[in-house]
Amino acid sequence: MKARVHVMLKNGVLDPQGEAVRHALGSLGFDGVEGVRQGKVIELDLTETDKDKAEARVKDMCEKLLANTVIESYSVEIA
């Protein structure tokens, strides 16, 4: 079973990298980009075959390591 974790900075946390990307897009002539937020995607290969158990386990991984919940939010997709 595969899991995909999206980790994003929470709303309200300044994302200077996203801002730099937005400026760079503007200077390439891509106007109309009002905001850019940059995050991470983490893919996991799991031996677990039960979807609910896998999801619970990956959420635990997010809380303990994959995300820093002071500044980041996460979402988990199981496939």
Next chain:
Amino acid sequence: MHAAVVVFPGSNCDRDMKVAFEDAGAKVSMVWHKDTEIPAGVDVVGVPGGFSFGDYLRCGAIAANSPICRAVKSHAERGGYVLGICNGFQVLCETGLLPGTLLRNAKLKYICKAIDLKVENSESAYTSGYAEGDAITIPIAHHDGNFFADPDTLAALESDRRVAFRYVDNPNGSLNDIAGILSENRRVLGMMPHPERMADPVHGNTEGRVLFDSLIGSLQTA
């Protein structure tokens, strides 16, 4: 007086920290990240600067979950002293021993230069050798030193007087110009600037050495 300095793969200020502790009169043991215990009799644990585990995932995140960090956490919970400098500060935030976290510098640049700090609180073992309001010059060398905490945490840090040092001219976007913070019991200090790099006359000044002298001095008389 016995200090331990933690060494992670990628630490690079561990030996400088050792020398600073030794010059202040401490006996120093180096402990490896896979060790599960702090040597008996250690009063203060130093978590040094560097790029532990290549800064993978987030600065300090992998180190914070290493076996030695569980021992560092228990040491702090028993009332032991812990000093985290630069990457060490990031590690302490990731372990939860200190609140908040360090984000990428606001202007995205790695900054390596001597900067001015204001001593905000001289009522800790680390800062008792300074006077409140002292301006000191200490180098910074980081890419992720932009202190962030949610508004309630930030307000609590201020009202409990847990800000130890503030930047005079904020280089990295840190909220409230915060350069270093203390734990509630004032025994854990995390700071981005490197006092161990201003600890010998050949460094240019010895304003960082005061921190090590204060700490070791107050532990010896305790």
